[in-house]
Amino acid sequence: MKENLNELAAFMAVAREQSFTRAAGKLNTSQSAISQTVKNLEQRLGLKLLSRTTRSVTPTETGERLMALVGPALEQLDAGLAQIAALRDKPAGTIRITADEYAINAVLWPKIKGFLHQYPDIRIELTTDYGRVDIVAERYDAGVRRGGLIARDMIAIPISGDIKMMVVGAPHYLQLRGHPKRPQELANHHQCINLRLPTHGGFFSWSFMESGRELKIRGEGSLVFNSIGNVLDAALAGYGLAYVPQSMAEPHLQAGRLEEVLAGYNMVHPGYHLYYTSRLQASPAFSLLLEALRHRG
Numbered sequence: 001m002k003e004n005l006n007e008l009a010a011f012m013a014v015a016r017e018q019s020f021t022r023a024a025g026k027l028n029t030s031q032s033a034i035s036q037t038v039k040n041l042e043q044r045l046g047l048k049l050l051s052r053t054t055r056s057v058t059p060t061e062t063g064e065r066l067m068a069l070v071g072p073a074l075e076q077l078d079a080g081l082a083q084i085a086a087l088r089d090k091p092a093g094t095i096r097i098t099a100d101e102y103a104i105n106a107v108l109w110p111k112i113k114g115f116l117h118q119y120p121d122i123r124i125e126l127t128t129d130y131g132r133v134d135i136v137a138e139r140y141d142a143g144v145r146r147g148g149l150i151a152r153d154m155i156a157i158p159i160s161g162d163i164k165m166m167v168v169g170a171p172h173y174l175q176l177r178g179h180p181k182r183p184q185e186l187a188n189h190h191q192c193i194n195l196r197l198p199t200h201g202g203f204f205s206w207s208f209m210e211s212g213r214e215l216k217i218r219g220e221g222s223l224v225f226n227s228i229g230n231v232l233d234a235a236l237a238g239y240g241l242a243y244v245p246q247s248m249a250e251p252h253l254q255a256g257r258l259e260e261v262l263a264g265y266n267m268v269h270p271g272y273h274l275y276y277t278s279r280l281q282a283s284p285a286f287s288l289l290l291e292a293l294r295h296r297g
Contacts, residue, residue, distance in 0.1 A: 005077075007041035008070050010034050011049060015059045015067055082283065091285040092121035098133045099126065099144035101228050103272050106247055107160045108144065108293070115292040122285045130226070131198040136277060141286065147270030154275040158295040163269045164246040165207070168258040170238040179261050180241075183208040183217045191240030192219025196226045206243045208265040215265075271295065 013023035014034065024031045042049050049063035059067060082093060099108060104126050112124055127140070135143045135154075143150075146163070150156050167186075169177075177190055186192055186206065195204040203224070208215045221240050225231050228244060235242035236257055242249075252258040274293055276286075 005074075007037055007044075009074060010037040011041055011063070012067065012071060012074060014038055014050060014057060015063055018057050020057060090121045091119055091288055093283065093285045094123040094125060095142070095286055095289060096125045096127070096140045097142045097144060097274075098129045098135065098138070098140050099272075100130045101128050102245055102248065103144045103160075104128060105229075106245070107272050111159075111293055115289065119285070119288060122289070124289070129198075130195075130204075135275070142274050142276040144272050144274050147273050150273055150275045153277075155278060156273040156275040157290060157293075158271055159274050159293045160271040160295050161297075162271050165243060165267045165269065166246050166249055166260050167206070167241050167243050167262050168249045168253070168260050169235055169241045170257065171259055173235075173238040173240065174259055174261070179259075181262075183210065183215055183262055183265055186217050186219040186241065190219065191221040191223075193221050193231050193234045193240045193242050194219070194224045195228055195231050195243075196224050198226075204243070207267040207269075208262065209267055210265055214267070 010023070010027065013026050014020055017023045017026065020031045020035050020038075024034045027034060038050065047062050048060050049066060051058050051060055097108070108126060112126075116122065116124065132145070132149065133140065133143050135141070144159065147156075147158070167180075173191075180186055180190060183206070192206070196202075197204055203218070206217045206219055208217065219241070223234050223239055225234070228248070231242045232244055232248055232252075234240065235244075236252060241261065249258055249260070253260060274290070
């Protein structure tokens with residue numbers, strides 16, 4: 001029975017990841033071991049479950065039927081074992097969360113540091129991702145996104161206050177290029193350091209409030225990053241203007257390394273929320289983390 005479960009778990013991991021290498025990483029085993037395990041299952045059943053090429057691994061029609069039959073049962077077993085493990089005196093287990101870089105650095109990590117000291121048997125895995133992740137499909141326990149970007153079928157709790165955005169630049173850059181008076185000047189007269197998002201290959205919008213209405217500007221520049229930390233670093237080095245949360249810029253503003261421009265047009269975005277499905281409500285470890293992260297105004 002144990003061998004059967006191991007084989008099925010290995011097959012499900014490979015089929016979902018469509019890669020022996022990634023599946024091995026998920027199960028903390030070697031690629032050769034997981035390949036042999038799946039091969040043993042195919043030989044025992046006398047059926048081909050995976051189609052293998054040099055570039056891809058995909059389930060066959062039979063493999064897809066097995067996934068549909070076995071997947072829910074394995075998930076129920078995992079959930080049951082997790083609940084049994086949670087009955088121990090000390091809350092324990094792994095909680096996987098996806099969030100963007102700023103949310104991890106400015107919201108999650110400051111609160112999680114103290115939480116882990118208090119509950120050392122709980123393991124938290126944080127993954128940086130700017131996309132709108134399907135936490136069920138990607139097997140995350142929770143995700144973090146700004147309010148208004150979360151699917152309606154999710155449970156969401158606020159974990160931060162609203163986020164004030166600002167445009168900042170290094171003093172020597174502004175001496176050369178001047179201080180913009182209106183957001184529209186950014187498009188043609190300034191180097192804008194952009195943050196690329198994975199969704200549709202677009203950039204993070206530079207949004208402003210003008211006369212009570214939202215205004216979005218597409219500024220061009222010679223630098224694009226997929227990390228907001230790199231965007232800020234480039235602005236500090238004088239390569240252009242950056243559009244960043246106030247809390248990221250504040251220490252550099254106070255030290256004189258950056259100056260704010262367009263202060264009267266600041267956009268304030270809804271704060272971050274932790275979102276999750278109802279299946280985790282029975283986990284003591286997750287409930288404790290929810291309370292530690294919850295924003296209390």
